Amino acid sequence: MAEEVTGSSPPAKSQGRRRGDGIFRSMTTGSSLAIVVSIGLIGLFLLIQAVPSLNANNINFFTSPEWSTGDVGNLRFGIRDLLVVTVLSSLLALAIAMPVAMGIALFLTHYLQPKFARPFAYIIDLLAAVPSIVFGLWGAKVLGPSLEPIATFLNKNLAWIPLFSDGNVSLSGGGNIFTAGIVLSIMILPIITAVSREVFRQTPVMQIEGALALGATRWEMIRTTVLPFGRSGYIAGSMLGLGRALGETVAVLIILRSATSSSTFSFFDGGYTFASKIASAAPEFSEPLSTGAYIAAGLVLFLFTFAVNALARYVAGRGKAKAS
Amino acid sequence: MTATLTDPNRPAQTPAFQKISPGRQFKNYLAMSLMGLAFLVAVIPLVWLLFTVISKGYSALLSGDWWGKSLKGVLPEQFAGGVYHALYGSIVQALVCAVIAVPIGILAAVYLVEYGNNGRFARITTFMVDILSGVPSIVAALFVFALWVTTFGFETSAFAVSLALVLLMLPVVVRSTEEMLRLVPDELREASYALGVPKWKTIVKIVLPTALSGIVTGVMLSIARVMGETAPVLVLVGYSRSINFDIFSGNMASLPLLIYNELLNPEEAGQLRVWGAALTLILLIMFFNLVATVISRFSAIKTK
Secondary structure, three states, rough: OOHHHHHOOHHHHOOOOOHHHHHHHHHHHHHHHHHHHHHHHHHHHHHHHHHHHHHHOOOOOOOOOEEEEEEEEEEOOOOOHHHHHHHHHHHHHHHHHHHHHHHHHHHHHOOHHHHHHHHHHHHHHHHHHOOHHHHHHHHHHHHHHHHHHHHHHHHOOOOHHHHHHOOOOOOOOHHHHHHHHHHHHHHHHHHHHHHHHHHHHHHHHHHHHHHHHHHOOOHHHHHHHHHHHHHHHHHHHHHHHHHHHOOOHHHHHOOOOOOOOOOOOOOOOOOOOOOHHHHHHHOOOOOHHHHHHHHHHHHHHHHHHHHHHHHHHHHHHHHHHHHH | OOOHHOOOOOOOOOOHOOOOOHHHHHHHHHHHHHHHHHHHHHHHHHHHHHHHHHHHHHHHHHHOOOOOOOOOOOOOOOOOOOOOOHHHHHHHHHHHHHHHHHHHHHHHHHHHHHHHHOOOOHHHHHHHHHHHHHHOOOHHEEEEEHHHHHHHHOOOOHHHHHHHHHHHHHHHHHHHHHHHHHHHHHHHHHHHOOOOHHHHHHHHHHHHHHHHHHHHHHHHHHHHHHHOOHHHHHHHOOOOOOOOOOOOOOOOOHHHHHHHHOOOOOOOOHHHHHHHHHHHHHHHHHHHHHHHHHHHHHOOOOOO
């Protein structure tokens, strides 16, 4: 890395402290501090405003699938279903996006000639430029209906697997976790690809050439050098993608159909994720206690993504330490 | 024959290299085709999505009113009006956000590169920037709601949206600026110090201008990113069908919000507006991306 760039120090100190330096230094430190503090404030404010509602809650917050916040005197809200829908859709997205992203990253770094790799990578990056509401629109109006036959087929033939059993919404129109997961997988593909591409590219040339010189085919070379070298970066990138999928709001909100009964742990369920539940109720945020229920859900989502992102960083940092 | 066989200097002949066994060859080709396939699998939804949006939305953009009129007084089933009000909202909210986020982001990046020395606080800041970049937009929106509306008692407004967008834009600005500042050659700093220029002046007059084009590129990309955000506008501002210039009060439309609201309109005119607005939003984001690419292409930092 280029950290050494900062190594040189100015002569100013030997001539006594100058006022300009002091002011500028504190401005930059203050800005950094603002960022650090804002993260703390997010957690703090959500917590402060969630606690009164959590205290007024009449059912278990973690294990109940019920969500009714209309009557302030009798708040009943639990996140079980939100958690199930969020985790199911995100994991489905991850399961689809991880292998595809690895394929693309390897294709771009070790198969394509460098002069084509750049425009091809740009095409993948274009996916990241499409706003989530447009993904939602497309998923709900175009992709969902076209996936309906596939969903019906899976439901009919693989119903013995709980994930493919009958859900709590009808299959027609595709307003289920299956569609949402596929759209989410497309949305997180660019970030996983971008991170993996970076680490795959940094594979030591000596190792690559060594493998090829020993007679390895290109695939064997990749399996023995590139993949072990890039594994932690690839996992870290996938975790970042997972973080995105967990917090994605409006695409899921548009795609998923609301369900009357509680979740059945199936891909063909409808319902809400944390994020889409909050967004769906946003126009009615007036009563502090019922708003607090949604803020509690937001707090859980925040802690969830915090953990996933911190883990991603940890994995990436460990991989970097091993490589150097 | 025998002479050539015993000659120790003879070059290796074909039997010296063994052919790759069919099994290994097959695996090699299989892996290659799977990777090419993975790329195609990713391109299909992109093309499909863009094709859908363009084919369903382009006719809306061709009407004369689209860019210059709002939807004030337009009936749900009426093919009239435009997205002028939403375009204004999208751009103004992103710009107000940039005005707040860019200085903080650049200063924080300057701290990380020039003052932090990879010390404890610098590492904490880098970690928090990473965490901030992973904060879901709906959480940022909820936080601003809890702070701005519930605690301070202000009404929901476009400015509150901008505040939420600041949280989403900051990490992008910090990251890209940091990367650019690290590319500035140390010789430039040393030359400036050698002339007795104080550190802050070196940074402001030498380091930042050298990295300027890269920083501007990062800012453009971050503006493009926040323009597509829908969650903050859903939570923090109401939808309006007419233009509102005041960012501190009243409802204000933006392109994502217009799409979300017109989705509820089952009429054909409403659907056309939805796809038209989606296409407009994509074009707007592409525009900022394109500006970023052009700036970075024509003025990259000369590292050597």
